[in-house]
Amino acid sequence: MDHNTIALLMFSSLLLMMLTGQRVFGAIGFVAVIAALTLWGPGGTDMGFSAVMKLMKWTPLLTLPMFVFMGYVMSESRLAEDLYRMFHVWFGPLPGGLAIGTILLMVLISAMNGLSVAGMAIGATIALPELVRRNYDKLMISGVIQAGSSLGILIPPSVVLVLFALIARQPVSNLWLAGIGPGLLMAVMFIAYITIRTWLNPQLAPRMSAAERASIPRAEKYKLLRAGLLPIFIFAAMMVPFINGWASLTEASVVGVAATVLVAAIKRRLSWRVFETATKQTLHITVMFMLIITAALSFGAVFDGLGAGRAIQNFFTSDLGLAPWMILVLMQLSFLFLGMFLDDTAMLVIVAPVFVGLAKALGFDLIWYGVLYTITCQIAYLTPPFGYNLFLMKALAPPEFTLPVIYRSVLPFVLVMVLTLVLIMVFPQIALWLPQTVLGR
Amino acid sequence: QETIKWRLQTYAGPALAEEVVKPAIEAFNTIANGQMEIELYTSDQLVPTGELFRAMQNGTIDAVQSDDDSMASPTEVTVFGGYFPFALRYSLDVPALFNSWGLKEIWEEEYAKVGIKHISAGSWDPCNFNMKEPVNSLEDLRGKRVFTFPTAGRFLAQFGVIPVTIPWEDVEVALQTGELDGLAWSGITEDYTSGWSKVAPYFLTNNISGAWIGHFFANMERWNAVPAHLQQLLQTCFDQSHYHRQWWYWAGEAKLRVEGADMTLTSLPTEDYAKLEEAAHKFWDEVAAESPLKAKVVDIIRKYNETMVKAGVPYRY
Amino acid sequence: MPRFLVRYVQIVETINRTFGRVAMYLLFVMMGIMVWSMITKFAHIPALWTLEMAQFTLVAYYMLGAPWTMQSEVNVRMDLIYARFSHKGRALTDALTVFFLMTYLGIMLYGAFDSTVYSYTYNERNPTAWRPVLWPLKSIITFSFALMLLQATALLIRDIATLRGEKI
Ligand code: NA
Ligand code: NA
Numbered sequence: 001m002d003h004n005t006i007a008l009l010m011f012s013s014l015l016l017m018m019l020t021g022q023r024v025f026g027a028i029g030f031v032a033v034i035a036a037l038t039l040w041g042p043g044g045t046d047m048g049f050s051a052v053m054k055l056m057k058w059t060p061l062l063t064l065p066m067f068v069f070m071g072y073v074m075s076e077s078r079l080a081e082d083l084y085r086m087f088h089v090w091f092g093p094l095p096g097g098l099a100i101g102t103i104l105l106m107v108l109i110s111a112m113n114g115l116s117v118a119g120m121a122i123g124a125t126i127a128l129p130e131l132v133r134r135n136y137d138k139l140m141i142s143g144v145i146q147a148g149s150s151l152g153i154l155i156p157p158s159v160v161l162v163l164f165a166l167i168a169r170q171p172v173s174n175l176w177l178a179g180i181g182p183g184l185l186m187a188v189m190f191i192a193y194i195t196i197r198t199w200l201n202p203q204l205a206p207r208m209s210a211a212e213r214a215s216i217p218r219a220e221k222y223k224l225l226r227a228g229l230l231p232i233f234i235f236a237a238m239m240v241p242f243i244n245g246w247a248s249l250t251e252a253s254v255v256g257v258a259a260t261v262l263v264a265a266i267k268r269r270l271s272w273r274v275f276e277t278a279t280k281q282t283l284h285i286t287v288m289f290m291l292i293i294t295a296a297l298s299f300g301a302v303f304d305g306l307g308a309g310r311a312i313q314n315f316f317t318s319d320l321g322l323a324p325w326m327i328l329v330l331m332q333l334s335f336l337f338l339g340m341f342l343d344d345t346a347m348l349v350i351v352a353p354v355f356v357g358l359a360k361a362l363g364f365d366l367i368w369y370g371v372l373y374t375i376t377c378q379i380a381y382l383t384p385p386f387g388y389n390l391f392l393m394k395a396l397a398p399p400e401f402t403l404p405v406i407y408r409s410v411l412p413f414v415l416v417m418v419l420t421l422v423l424i425m426v427f428p429q430i431a432l433w434l435p436q437t438v439l440g441r
Numbered sequence: 442q443e444t445i446k447w448r449l450q451t452y453a454g455p456a457l458a459e460e461v462v463k464p465a466i467e468a469f470n471t472i473a474n475g476q477m478e479i480e481l482y483t484s485d486q487l488v489p490t491g492e493l494f495r496a497m498q499n500g501t502i503d504a505v506q507s508d509d510d511s512m513a514s515p516t517e518v519t520v521f522g523g524y525f526p527f528a529l530r531y532s533l534d535v536p537a538l539f540n541s542w543g544l545k546e547i548w549e550e551e552y553a554k555v556g557i558k559h560i561s562a563g564s565w566d567p568c569n570f571n572m573k574e575p576v577n578s579l580e581d582l583r584g585k586r587v588f589t590f591p592t593a594g595r596f597l598a599q600f601g602v603i604p605v606t607i608p609w610e611d612v613e614v615a616l617q618t619g620e621l622d623g624l625a626w627s628g629i630t631e632d633y634t635s636g637w638s639k640v641a642p643y644f645l646t647n648n649i650s651g652a653w654i655g656h657f658f659a660n661m662e663r664w665n666a667v668p669a670h671l672q673q674l675l676q677t678c679f680d681q682s683h684y685h686r687q688w689w690y691w692a693g694e695a696k697l698r699v700e701g702a703d704m705t706l707t708s709l710p711t712e713d714y715a716k717l718e719e720a721a722h723k724f725w726d727e728v729a730a731e732s733p734l735k736a737k738v739v740d741i742i743r744k745y746n747e748t749m750v751k752a753g754v755p756y757r758y
Numbered sequence: 759m760p761r762f763l764v765r766y767v768q769i770v771e772t773i774n775r776t777f778g779r780v781a782m783y784l785l786f787v788m789m790g791i792m793v794w795s796m797i798t799k800f801a802h803i804p805a806l807w808t809l810e811m812a813q814f815t816l817v818a819y820y821m822l823g824a825p826w827t828m829q830s831e832v833n834v835r836m837d838l839i840y841a842r843f844s845h846k847g848r849a850l851t852d853a854l855t856v857f858f859l860m861t862y863l864g865i866m867l868y869g870a871f872d873s874t875v876y877s878y879t880y881n882e883r884n885p886t887a888w889r890p891v892l893w894p895l896k897s898i899i900t901f902s903f904a905l906m907l908l909q910a911t912a913l914l915i916r917d918i919a920t921l922r923g924e925k926i
Pocket of ligand 2: 385
């Protein structure tokens with residue numbers, strides 16, 4: 001069978017298997033082992049299992065359960081409550097203030113954990129009830145929380161960037177630093193959007209009343225600022241030893257866990273229930289990730305070994321004969337398209353090896369490409385029909401947040417994210433300035 | 442007639458493979474003219490390096506380029522793969538030992554026992570340290586996490602070095618994230634080729650071995666299924682690739698020490714280096730005590746080195 | 759449903775839950791190993807085993823936890839169409855597509871078993887300076903895939919029960 005046919009066959013059966021609704025890891029794994037069994041020749045049966053051993057040697061994956069655990073301790077122990085109260089008091093009086101405060105809260109939460117799950121959980125349990133009580137527009141609430149929490153994977157620490165680093169074999173520290181500028185830019189663009197929307201239509205986001213404002217004593221307002229120290233402490237506890245080389249990435253993630261648990265204990269929020277739930281959820285999420293990565297790694301290796309990987313690269317570079325920039329745009333578009341259907345981990349492990357190879361061959365900076373990739377993942381979280389944040393929102397929000405409301409709410413934010421993506425494509429320095437300045441390369 | 446297709450996985454990552462194996466594979470494919478085709482895969486691309494041997498044994502991979510040590514061959518000779526400390530001084534020592542001093546027969550026999558054809562052995566670069574911080578004495582190595590080969594790691598642990606084995610492709614990242622303090626893995630040519638010279642810019646000129654031994658292996662059944670003229674062509678192309686590496690490394694080692702812009706050279710005091718060599722000879726005895734076959738190989742290495750010393754300049758200075 | 763099948767499902771799920779609940783605490787073993795690694799690094803004492811042991815623990819952690827995770831509906835599905843099905847519709851598709859999952863797990867089990875036999879026969883060691891033998895870890899992986907396969911059969915029985923309007 002010729003290489004193009006194999007590539008087409010493997011991808012189409014993958015999409016078909018996904019559509020059956022079977023667990024994603026089972027769907028990917030099945031296509032991988034069957035392709036190996038039928039097309040590889042002798043010894044093909046080993047291709048599935050060898051991925052387990054390959055995965056074991058990917059040291060940075062040790063950070064995955066750590067970051068997940070941190071996120072759960074943070075959301076389960078409601079550590080972000082004071083933080084939100086701070087934003088509430090300080091930003092409430094502004095038009096759309098509480099929505100802006102929510103975005104800022106999400107930025108800080110993103111700086112403390114590596115996924116968007118924790119942001120979603122915190123947003124839905126702490127910010128959402130308050131926003132509802134203040135009669136904010138449902139579309140605004142749902143959009144703000146989903147878009148804001150997606151920043152978790154762009155602002156360091158970020159699990160998605162760790163995975164990208166493993167696939168692209170790029171330094172995690174450069175990627176993390178490269179995520180900061182774009183993450184902040186995106187937050188600013190969200191805030192700009194909220195401001196403009198609420199300025200045009202104040203009903204979407206009612207302001208805090210003068211009476212309520214007057215009822216908050218000045219002393220309390222300043223006291224609340226102390227809540228802002230929490231994320232700074234946790235972020236610093238993790239990043240300072242890491243950037244200075246005192247602790248490796250995996251060790252730094254354990255320091256982060258220790259800092260979070262310490263804060264929760266000091267605040268007397270670390271009950272046995274919190275601890276047990278966080279431990280259990282961490283296992284579930286880690287298993288989910290690892291099983292998908294294992295299956296996807298086998299898929300990738302079988303795909304490569306059958307010559308299909310080369311076929312795709314040749315198709316883009318020789319057959320189509322496109323300019324590098326056109327190929328880059330095409331890659332981003334196909335990522336966005338796949339993101340509507342595929343889970344981001346699967347997308348990364350299956351598609352990225354091909355695309356990363358291509359981006360490298362075309363001479364693009366892989367650190368910059370990693371940031372572009374991460375933003376497409378963020379968008380994928382929010383684009384219907386299949387997106388993590390969409391599902392989490394449905395699961396966590398009260399019933400009046402119906403699926404159509406959730407789907408519609410993300411659209412303006414997706415547009416803002418696409419705009420950010422374009423800005424970073426045109427001005428790579430938004431991402432690259434920081435790592436080049438700090439690490440000198 | 443259908444083309445015979447082989448998958449060959451090398452231990453080297455893409456940047457290095459470009460120099461150390463790709464030319465030979467391309468030459469083979471050109472000359473074989475459609476009768477046989479080798480598809481080249483780089484480190485960990487199809488199977489992880491740790492599973493490489495088993496994969497070749499099962500036929501998942503047809504052929505492999507690696508040292509015995511990193512692919513964990515279940516043979517008696519594995520300990521001599523990679524860098525057996527102070528066994529070799531120059532890269533020509535490898536073909537001399539294999540072809541004139543009898544190592545080739547031993548290797549062929551040991552691998553045949555586990556279903557593998559040993560095709561050919563060739564030399565690569567010396568094993569120097571390249572570190573994030575300068576090393577000026579043995580004491581400076583204490584507590585350092587160093588990426589190295591298993592056997593070299595076993596040897597170096599007595600000097601307080603913490604040997605780390607991770608996938609080759611992750612080394613640069615690990616140097617940046619603090620997982621590693623340096624490498625005892627290659628000469629200066631590979632440091633520059635892999636980009637390690639930028640992240641670990643101190644090069645220790647004293648090596649613990651003058652050359653690395655790399656082999657080509659194949660699954661025995663697959664080898665036997667190839668017609669004689671193609672077997673000969675495989676042998677010839679692989680042998681030729683050793684020659685390519687020989688001048689590439691030899692030229693690079695000297696030139697980059699003198700002209701390389703990234704790395705600062707440091708050296709050990711003579712008495713420290715002598716301590717290392719003395720420890721190596723003790724290590725040889727330990728290994729020789731493990732089995733009669735190992736004793737036989739150590740004996741050959743010892744006699745070879747004694748001969749070199751007696752021969753004097755230019756074999757020994 | 760026949761009583762022995764119900765009993766089978768209960769036994770399999772209890773075993774898997776038990777292993778999962780124990781495995782979930784391996785998280786803290788991993789943390790402990792890395793803390794020890796940091797301490798020895800500062801004290802300049804070589805600790806050859808920490809990184810590898812952490813890797814082994816991570817594998818044991820998620821492999822032994824996997825069968826339990828399959829019980830609870832945590833693993834992502836792409837439920838573009840699936841979500842629109844009725845309760846029974848989902849049970850029906852699941853009862854059919856679970857065979858794909860079983861095929862995958864079966865081949866993984868075969869590969870893991872084969873690799874374990876190899877590592878036992880040759881006393882395979884991790885190619886590192888510490889050189890730990892690999893058969894204990896590979897046995898754990900094999901055992902976990904066996905449990906996952908059992909869990910998949912339990913899921914199938916549950917789906918059939920749902921189709922018959924029963925509940926286990
Ligand atoms: Na983050
Ligand atoms: Na999506």
